[in-house]
Every structure is written in C-alpha cells, then in structure tokens.
Amino acid sequence: MAQTQVNPTRMELTRLKKKLVTAVRGHKLLKDKRDELMRQFMDLVKANMELREKVEKGILSANQNFVIARASMTAEAMHTALLAPKQEVYLEPDHKNVMSVDIPVFDYRTRTPDDNDIYSYGFAFTSSDLDDAVKSLADILPDMIRLAEYEKSCQLMAAEIEKTRRRVNALEHVIIPETRKNIKYITMKLDENERSTQIRLMKVKDMMLEEAHGYGKKEY
C-alpha cells in the first residue's frame, strides 16, 4: 500500500509515469558520473599518497639538516641569516573541471629565476650545513606544491563522490521503487473502478429489462 496519499486518477498516473522515466534516466546518469568520478579519484588518491610519503620523507631529512646546521651556529646567527629572504614564490592557481567538480591546478613562479637566490645570506658567517639544509628544502618545494594540488583535488572529489553516491542510492532505493508502487496502486484502483462500473451497468440493464418486460416476475 502506498505510504503517501496518492489520488487514483488518470492524471496522477500520467504524472507518476513521467516522474518514473525521469528518475530512471537521472539514476543512470548519476551512476555513470559516480563511476567515472570514482575511477579518477582512485588514480588521484594513489598519486596523492605517493607524493605525500615522498614529501614527508623530504621534509624530515631537511629538518634533520637544519638541526645539524643549528648545532654548528648560534641561534642568533641562524636567525639573522634567514631573516631577509631574497627569493619569493608566487602561486598562480587555475582550475580545471573534472565531471563538474572544480579542482585546482597550481602553477608557481619564483621572483627571480636564479636557483641560488634561495641563499639569503653571505657565506662568510654561516656553516655549509645551512646551505645543504636550505637546498634540501628547496628540492622538495615543487613536490610540496604538487601535493597541495593533489590533496585539495582529492578532498573536493571525495565530497562530490559522497554527494553523488547518496543521490544514486536515494533514487535507486527510495524514489524509483516508491513511484513504481504508486503507479501499480493507481492502475489497480482504476481497473477496480472500471470493473465496478461495468458490474453496475450490467445490474442496471437487468433491472431495466425486468421493468420493461417483467422478466423474472413469474417466479414469484
């Protein structure tokens, strides 16, 4: 029995039939969207994990280098050396549309093209360990920016997949079965009405014949 109250009318039946067609079509499209998103997400998330492991390892070893550099210099000297950076990194974000999800694409530019501008200090008063440390960190920067791009994309896609999955499930398990049930209910009800009308007409015909010709009166 239908849970919601439906009017067993022909108009309602047509409306529901149209609704069912739309729902089935929507379900198919959303399902395709979900599958494709999932496929792309899987590739992306695998790359994301690899990059993250690489970056974390890189930062860890860079940090170790900094600790070593720190051991051979005073904290003040270190602080002064890194106080006024020469280089600047600018980010030029773009975005690309993957299955109607906007994901970022990060492009970056440094203020000067010279690789050696990462050393913002004279070499006279700093240890060479600091140079190594800064270099090791600079090496990991492109990967860090790529990691940011991938990780953000993964987060955005995961949210979209979750939304799409819910919609697919709602259509598949709630809306479509319910509409089918309502359509069946209305068809049955209409058929029932038709039969009842027919029976009533037959009965009326019987009564009219009896009145006109007196059939059946003999039995009394």
Place this chain on the structure above:
Amino acid sequence: MYRIAVIGAYDSIFGFAALGLETFPVTDREDGEKLLKQLAAGGKYGVIYITEALAEQLKEQIEKYKTQLLPAIILIPGVSGNTGAGIQGVKKSVEQAVGSDILFGGE
C-alpha cells in the same frame, strides 16, 4: 597572484622563509586559530602549509576549508617528527568517497 603561507612552531618552519614562502611562527592554539582565520579569509594565500602538531589543535577550523577551492590547507610534518596525521587525512578522504578505506586499509 597568490602567495604561500607556512604556519607552525618556529623551529619547524623557519627554513621555508629562505625559499620565499611566508612563514608565520605560532606558539599556542589561540594565536593559530586567529592567524589561520586571517590568512584563509584574506584571500591572499592559495596554499597554507600547517604543521601536524598545530593542525591537531585546529581540526574543526581546517575541516571548514575542505570544501572550498582555495585556500588548500596541507599538513606537513614538524621538526619533532611525523605524527601520521597527513597520511590519515588522505585515508579519510578515501573513506568519505568509497565508504570504507579499501586502498590503504591493510597497511
């Protein structure tokens, strides 16, 4: 034109200044909260790297920016070592998308 910011304890982030990223040393939770809000709302920074130790304390705030295109808030390990929070974040997005962690669950 966007810049890149790094937030965390001074010891963990001072090296990034040399590369041309903007570093913002933070010592406690309240400062971090204020700073993150300011940086994220300002629209000047496209990527904000944050140390795992600090991110641990600002979880709810970071969660809010997850659905926005920019800024991307990315966890990095600090000088005290890797807490695994970054990897956990990746696993979480798999879990959100698939329903359960089918890729990295066994590791």
